[in-house]
Amino acid sequence: MFQTQQIKQNFNFHTKYSTQFKDNTFVFRFLIPMTQHNINCAQVYSQLLDDRSIKAPTKQAMLRWMDELYDASFGSYLTTYGQSFVLSVVFKGIEGKIVNDPEQNHRFISWMMMILEGVLVNKETLKEAKTNVLQNVKREQEQHVKYALALSAARYENTSYALRVDGDESVNNISLQDIHDFSQLLKQVACDTYHIGQFDESVILDALKQSFLFQDKVKSPSYTLLKANPLPRLSVKKFSPQTILVKTYATHVDYQDSRYLAYRVGAIAFGSLPTSLLFTNIREKNSLCYFIHASVIAFDGVMNVITGIESDKVDVVSTMIDEQFEAMKDIDDSLLDQAKQMMIHSLVSSDDDVMSAINLHYSSSLKGDEFNIESISKKINELKREQILEAIALSECIGEFVLLGENDA
Amino acid sequence: MLKQLEKTHVFQTPSGMKVTILYKPDFKQQSMIVGVPFGGIHSNVYDEQHQLYKPGLAHFLEHKLFESESGDIMAQFSQLGAQVNAFTSYQETCYYFNTTTKFKEASNLLLDLVSECSLSEESVEKEKGIIISELSMYEAMVDQALVKNLYKSLYHHHPIIHDIGGSKQSVTEINLSQLMDAFHRFYHPSLMQCVCVTNESIESVEAMILAHPLSSKLKEKFSVKEEQITEPREVAFKDIDVSMDIEVAKGVYALKLDAHAGNPMSNVLKQFALRFLLEATFSELNPHYQQWLDEELINDYFDMDVDVSQNYSYIAFLCEHEHLDEVFNWIETTLQNVNLDEVTLNQLKRRYLGMSLKALNKPSSLSKQLIRYALNDLDFFDVLGLFQTMSMDDIEIAKQHILSSLSHASRVKITPQSK
Known part of the structure; x- marks a missing residue:
């Protein structure tokens, strides 16, 4: 269980003392309003944080510092949360007691705060950061499933779901002033700091109180529901041996809805288990694909069914997905029970995985709930068949996107 | 130093399977993995008819082993709240699960899974479409293409030049008899390794494994005859x-x-x-x-x-x-x-x-x-x-x-x- 302390308005510190892991993990989560400009700035900022800082101005110096701390590591990434997105900065360092080094933890904290506060921003570092983001954007087009999902989402214009979380070509226009403004924004937006490990809590609190983060902050809205009129099928050609089909559903059940857990169980039975309706009937019985799954983007109120198929099977597979959705009405109770058990397993397993534990706690805190594995598991176990079927039946197919493999026919 | 941080126990079952138990009392997840030394590079092995194995055979067998006469094995794992999966690499094939409850029941199920293989011609044919779709997925990935061409450029004859999953042609040619031949030759307890990561006592996990028929049943062992590979020092393609x-x-x-x-x-x-x-x-x-x-x-x-x-x-x-x-x-x-x-x-x-x-x-x-x-x-x-x-x-x-x-x-x- 995390212990939470509010340091300032919308600036929280969550800590979980644990001897389970050989290292200490710190995660700083900044909740930022979702605009393409903010995403692009965050992607560039994330690159700037990456391997240099004012006190370690070369990659070599930074690496030496990290190796001195027994492979201390840090990285940052973006995750969407409906109308906002989160820039997470993650630091990991071996616990001093494990390597019998009493100075290790203090050195690690100093290093971590040095990185957070000393981002090296100049013309050269900005150029390199922008180049890296643009290259990642280009590479996204080479990963067909990811690319198909991005193109499919982009059709729902003027919604947060449509925005490209990896950034887009306009990254090129970002200036030093934009980065300066973005670093000011980071001071103002809601920040949740997490720690899991054996660190002395007071040392961390002192460091946070002396940092640039120590001020009241504003929390932006997160969960939403995608509302869109159904769109006709769109096909885009790609020279590839495989065709990717994406069917998008508006869930009409938002993250705060009392039916949310029932919806998730239904979605797992529909398409997230190796015994799900989609997997059993489209892959196992008809050999039409290798992968097919339904994934829920909870904070946007979206469920996507994604599969890789042959180009001449688009119609037949699309119809079969619809049929399986209809078949949910008559789903076997044992499959619903499997879905419940897998969801509970995933919740309980989060205790063994630092990032899963933090993700689940953070998602709950965004809707003001206390995260408790036992009580959520109990709620899942108590769900009735009717509740699950009623929740999943609210889904509405609002579009179909095909990344059509041109050379596979 | 590292060894002192963890508690492990290694033993061998009467049937020859080597088992490692790693005790992790602080963790909720428990897992078991069983591996056989049969992977993508074993296309240089001769079957009973003295024919070389088709490329992709180990991977094909991995797919088919999840078929069981006693019902849907995936459903049985899911019912226990266990996530089961498998992978085939160049050197080996491994089957594993992880769970937070009913570790012993799931362990018995996994040991059952690698103990028997009952296939029909029809089910073998049906699987080919799924595997060919999997190969198409990898074919579309540039990183996979780099690795595949890297091996092709370096080696003349070494079986590593074949994809782990084989080619569309070799998968089409794989038949029931070769799959069964490979199963009997390589899925022998004396060639298997089993690793458990558990929060239960080492003694109780050892007893559970020893009580499974795979630990005691003595199976006939078939020899593994391989084609000798003579690989020139020079690269195949510059x-x-x-x-x-x-x-x-x-x-x-x-x-x-x-x-x-x-x-x-x-x-x-x-x-x-x-x-x-x-x-x-x-x-x-x-x-x-x-x-x-x-x-x-x-x-x-x-x-x-x-x-x-x-x-x-x-x-x-x-x-x-x-x-x-x-x-x-x-x-x-x-x-x-x-x-x-x-x-x-x-x-x-x-x-x-x-x-x-x-x-x-x-x-x-x-x-x-x-x-x-x-x-x-x-x-x-x-x-x-x-x-x-x-x-x-x-x-x-x-x-x-x-x-x-x-x-x-x-x-x-x-x-x-x-x-």
Whole structure:
């Protein structure tokens, strides 16, 4: 269980003392309003944080510092949360007691705060950061499933779901002033700091109180529901041996809805288990694909069914997905029970995985709930068949996107 | 030091299966993994009719083993709240699950799964469509294409030139009799390794495994007859050029190293020494690295790979550039000056100690590492401690290994298809 302390308005510190892991993990989560400009700035900022800082101005110096701390590591990434997105900065360092080094933890904290506060921003570092983001954007087009999902989402214009979380070509226009403004924004937006490990809590609190983060902050809205009129099928050609089909559903059940857990169980039975309706009937019985799954983007109120198929099977597979959705009405109770058990397993397993534990706690805190594995598991176990079927039946197919493999026919 | 941090128990069942139990009392997840030394490279094995196995046979068998006469085995695992899966690599096939409840029931189910194989012609035929779809998925991935062409460029005859999953043709040709032949030959308890990561007492887990028929049932053992591979020292192709629907050209520059049939531990040491040497020369440890980035010779895609195995060895560099030959020429020149000083060696030892400690944090991935080493007769914890013993002499040997292989280089280019 995390212990939470509010340091300032919308600036929280969550800590979980644990001897389970050989290292200490710190995660700083900044909740930022979702605009393409903010995403692009965050992607560039994330690159700037990456391997240099004012006190370690070369990659070599930074690496030496990290190796001195027994492979201390840090990285940052973006995750969407409906109308906002989160820039997470993650630091990991071996616990001093494990390597019998009493100075290790203090050195690690100093290093971590040095990185957070000393981002090296100049013309050269900005150029390199922008180049890296643009290259990642280009590479996204080479990963067909990811690319198909991005193109499919982009059709729902003027919604947060449509925005490209990896950034887009306009990254090129970002200036030093934009980065300066973005670093000011980071001071103002809601920040949740997490720690899991054996660190002395007071040392961390002192460091946070002396940092640039120590001020009241504003929390932006997160969960939403995608509302869109159904769109006709769109096909885009790609020279590839495989065709990717994406069917998008508006869930009409938002993250705060009392039916949310029932919806998730239904979605797992529909398409997230190796015994799900989609997997059993489209892959196992008809050999039409290798992968097919339904994934829920909870904070946007979206469920996507994604599969890789042959180009001449688009119609037949699309119809079969619809049929399986209809078949949910008559789903076997044992499959619903499997879905419940897998969801509970995933919740309980989060205790063994630092990032899963933090993700689940953070998602709950965004809707003001206390995260408790036992009580959520109990709620899942108590769900009735009717509740699950009623929740999943609210889904509405609002579009179909095909990344059509041109050379596979 | 690392070994003292964890409690393990190793034993062998009367049927010959080797078992490692790692006790992790603080973790909720428990897992079991069972591995057999049968993977993608075993297409040089003869079946009963003295026909060579088809490429992709191990992977095909992995798919089919989930079929059981006693009902849907996937559903049985899900009902227990256990996530089950499998993978086939070049060297081995492994089956595993992880769970937070009913560990012993799920363990028995996994041991059942690898004990029996009952297939029909019809089900074998049905699986071909699924596997061919899987091959198409990999075919569309540029990174997979790089690896596939890397092996093709370096090796003339070695079975590593075949994809783990085989080709569309070889998959089509695989039949029930070859699948059953492979099962009887390789899925013998005496060839199997089993690793459990558990929060239950070691004694109770050992008793549970020993009570399973796989531990006691003595099965007939068939010999494994392999075609001898005579691999020339020279690379198969100095240049390979292919095109794909990608945005920026990508390539691999590789050196085919002299493959010594050393013992597994000395191969691991050699692999570490080569990796250290390349890290010191081609990563941020080198003060010139920033200049290479600024000159756009490399970007953040640039990466290195080292593999020292029993009968094949190579080092490879992955890069992304519009003019790949410029990068390849630079790699070739820089390789002539590979170097590592003692200060950097100690820095890397410290880094790898941290990395090894972190590897102990995730029981589910830890069990996969444990079994891979166990299948090669290596102790995971001994391997983790090995790099601490590395000396400048080991680095010098690795350096000479590279320098003597400079004339055995290949260049693979994957360029954007004209649209």
